[in-house]
């Protein structure tokens with residue numbers, strides 16, 4: 001936002017108008033009365049520092065292309081005189097336009113009156129302080145792993161939002177030519193990098209609100225908010241059901257037959273699980289208190305084992321399986337029909 005927008009005034013605004021706008025905003029955002037106002041207060045003060053100083057304001061206007069309309073010169077002639085010289089060309093053009101307008105009314109004996117009314121209405125339109133416009137909210141998805149969801153993490157979020165062009169204020173043209181800042185689109189994109197702390201034990205689909213990090217308000221309006229929608233990336237072995245973590249764990253054929261203690265790697269280190277003898281594939285085990293912490297309660301970890309064949313089997317192992325095959329008398333498919 002440019003300094004005029006920060007104070008909710010226009011490049012045509014009189015010093016008194018700027019002063020009262022500053023006072024109003026300063027009262028609203030002073031850190032003593034508004035703990036969240038520090039940033040705004042600083043911006044407001046900086047803008048006022050420049051715009052309240054005739055010399056600094058002129059410099060700022062020249063650098064940023066804010067040319068006061070010719071009409072204001074009648075009310076602040078002195079301050080404008082030097083400035084007017086610089087913009088002589090433009091003024092002449094404006095006068096020409098007015099002459100044409102006057103010419104139109106030349107054969108109307110009330111021409112002068114019309115001219116005056118026309119001018120007055122134009123002036124009131126131009127010097128009117130724009131209504132505050134609140135900034136839009138921005139919504140964005142953030143994908144995190146289950147491990148990050150459990151432990152908490154930080155993410156840098158790139159936010160892109162469009163605002164009215166600060167130079168032409170969305171009018172697209174300045175003095176009849178395309179605005180050089182927005183190339184005539186009337187808006188421009190703002191890229192912002194925001195570091196966000198994602199708390200531990202966040203749910204899938206949770207919504208995080210970052211107050212005031214949305215699109216900036218215009219003319220003293222409030223900033224929008226930034227909403228982050230948390231998406232927890234699926235892990236092929238892990239998923240979750242409410243506060244419970246569902247964990248698929250492979251076991252070897254001999255572990256299934258003989259049972260024993262198996263070590264299960266988890267997000268918080270390792271957990272021992274006592275596997276009974278002859279554990280079938282698909283058997284579920286519940287590890288109480290190893291789930292997510294939600295609403296003061298802690299979920300469980302539910303383990304589902306599946307028998308898998310080790311990728312590397314030695315010749316000796318295969319020979320033993322052959323021996324098992326000969327020894328095996330039970331037909332496990334006997335009763336499947």
Ligand SMILES: [Zn+2]
Pocket residue numbers: 165166167168169170171172179180181182183184185186187
């Ligand atoms: Zn523009």
